[in-house]
Amino acid sequence: MKANATQAALRICALLVVIVTITATAHAQAPIYRFRNPTLISGTGGQAGAIYRFPNVYSSGTNYDALVTIQNRVGNITLQNIDRTADGYDEAFQPEFRLASQKNGYFDFLIQFVLAGTNTPALQPKVDASGLDIDGSTSGGLAIKEYNRIDMGGGICTFNLLGSQLTLAQVGTAFDGANFTGILFGALVDTTAKEVMFSVSNVNVTSFTFRAGADNQTTGSSTRYASLYFKAFNYPNLAILSAKNLASFSGAADGDKTNLRWTLTQDNIADRVVLEKSNTGSNFQPVTEFWVNTDGDSRKEFTYTDIKGKDAAVYYRLKVTGKDGKMEYSNILLFRSQQTTTSQMAVYPSLVESATTVSLTSAEKENAVLMITDMSGRTVKQQNIQLQKGTNSVQLSGFDQFRKGNYIVSVNTAQQKYAKQIVVQ
Numbered sequence: 400m401k402a403n404a405t406q407a408a409l410r411i412c413a414l415l416v417v418i419v420t421i422t423a424t425a426h427a428q429a430p431i432y433r434f435r436n437p438t439l440i441s442g443t444g445g446q447a448g449a450i451y452r453f454p455n456v457y458s459s460g461t462n463y464d465a466l467v468t469i470q471n472r473v474g475n476i477t478l479q480n481i482d483r484t485a486d487g488y489d490e491a492f493q494p495e496f497r498l499a500s501q502k503n504g505y506f507d508f509l510i511q512f513v514l515a516g517t518n519t520p521a522l523q524p525k526v527d528a529s530g531l532d533i534d535g536s537t538s539g540g541l542a543i544k545e546y547n548r549i550d551m552g553g554g555i556c557t558f559n560l561l562g563s564q565l566t567l568a569q570v571g572t573a574f575d576g577a578n579f580t581g582i583l584f585g586a587l588v589d590t591t592a593k594e595v596m597f598s599v600s601n602v603n604v605t606s607f608t609f610r611a612g613a614d615n616q617t618t619g620s621s622t623r624y625a626s627l628y629f630k631a632f633n634y635p636n637l638a639i640l641s642a643k644n645l646a647s648f649s650g651a652a653d654g655d656k657t658n659l660r661w662t663l664t665q666d667n668i669a670d671r672v673v674l675e676k677s678n679t680g681s682n683f684q685p686v687t688e689f690w691v692n693t694d695g696d697s698r699k700e701f702t703y704t705d706i707k708g709k710d711a712a713v714y715y716r717l718k719v720t721g722k723d724g725k726m727e728y729s730n731i732l733l734f735r736s737q738q739t740t741t742s743q744m745a746v747y748p749s750l751v752e753s754a755t756t757v758s759l760t761s762a763e764k765e766n767a768v769l770m771i772t773d774m775s776g777r778t779v780k781q782q783n784i785q786l787q788k789g790t791n792s793v794q795l796s797g798f799d800q801f802r803k804g805n806y807i808v809s810v811n812t813a814q815q816k817y818a819k820q821i822v823v824q
Contacts, residue, residue, distance in 0.1 A: 429525040429600065432456040432629040434465065434492045437482050445478035447471060453482075453492075455515060462515035467492065467508055470608065471824060473750060474504020483624045487588045491531065495624035498543075498615045503750075505546070505612020507824075512605060520605045526551060527631035528609075529598040532588045533565060535581035538617040542581025547597075547625060548573050548610035554601025557631070559593040560638035566731055567597060571753035571799055573608075574599050588626045598631045639726050644669040644719045646699075647796075652713075652734040653789035657705045661717055661729070663691065665699065673718040674703055683716060692722070732756075732792045744817035746808050752824050754796040759810055759817060761786040767812045769793065774805050786812070798823050 442449035530547035550573035611625035644667040675683035717729035
């Protein structure tokens with residue numbers, strides 16, 4: 400089911416089409432790779448370290464293979480098939496997996512392009528890849544919600560701005576698409592289901608990583624499969640996700656008010672920033688607009704207080720337009736009402752690669768110390784924060800510089816200490 404675009408959205412779409420057309424990445428022609436007939440060439444099938452060869456994924460005078468390595472297997476999840484062929488597309492890599500009940504798990508796959516019959520890396524001028532059919536299903540009032548991650552070392556991510564059932568975010572150089580509705584969007588993979596897909600494109604790619612997983616909150620195990628289609632798609636309400644101008648975005652809720660704060664990068668070329676709001680996580684609407692870098696104004700830090708109302712949940716994000724006309728979106732902040740808050744402190748995601756968000760409910764305005772310690776008790780990061788009365792949301796980044804393993808995130812106030820364990824992948 401496709402949402403009808405408003406006139407404003409159509410103007411945005413037209414502008415973005417022009418932007419994409421004039422970018423350097425749009426001029427290169429990306430091949431459509433075909434993933435068929437894989438062979439296990441190293442390791443144990445379905446386990447971390449296993450390597451599969453997909454022969455002749457592309458030919459252009461020179462033949463190319465693809466090597467697919469299982470980098471990580473996280474959670475109670477098993478690989479049923481490295482590439483499902485019963486349905487879907489030859490032009491897609493389609494790992495099929497089974498996830499245990501009430502578990503969150505995923506596989507990370509490293510995809511390398513090599514000269515046919517060898518392990519010699521082969522640089523690709525441009526690669527387009529789209530995560531398809533990132534939907535869910537429900538059982539007994541509980542849901543399964545799928546997610547994908549595509550990391551080409553940066554690039555451009557495009558998706559459907561209106562009616563999307565995905566939360567899109569950039570984490571370091573990776574782009575995440577996570578389903579938030581748990582709605583089954585058709586029984587088969589469908590390239591017209593723009594509400595549950597997103598695309599990533601980048602140039603000069605030899606290898607990249609793809610994450611396929613799901614959060615299964617139902618009481619039964621479930622078999623799912625992902626579809627990474629090697630093609631970029633046009634979206635009816637096109638949006639671009641990147642992160643060149645925005646350094647951080649955080650906030651705190653107090654009663655029916657939400658105090659938001661964001662910072663632009665030192666060398667930003669931002670032209671305007673629009674704060675957007677939603678009660679569902681999609682269909683964001685503008686709240687206010689700030690024009691920046693005009694008339695000698697070079698501010699980097701901004702604050703805004705919004706009346707969030709009585710809704711059980713409110714989502715905020717920033718849309719930043721640069722002087723080059725390109726648009727980027729921030730991470731999404733979620734604030735729940737006091738009645739729906741079941742824990743005073745939460746860290747999400749708890750499986751961390753580059754960044755995570757700490758959400759903490761405070762009874763009053765107070766100073767606190769946020770600390771990250773390893774399992775030996777050594778403090779690896781510490782910062783002072785000021786908690787506002789109500790729900791506070793603080794983004795933490797830089798985990799890609801940490802060693803992999805378990806860590807404790809704690810927030811200490813004069814009266815309380817809160818702690819949660821995370822896993823850095």
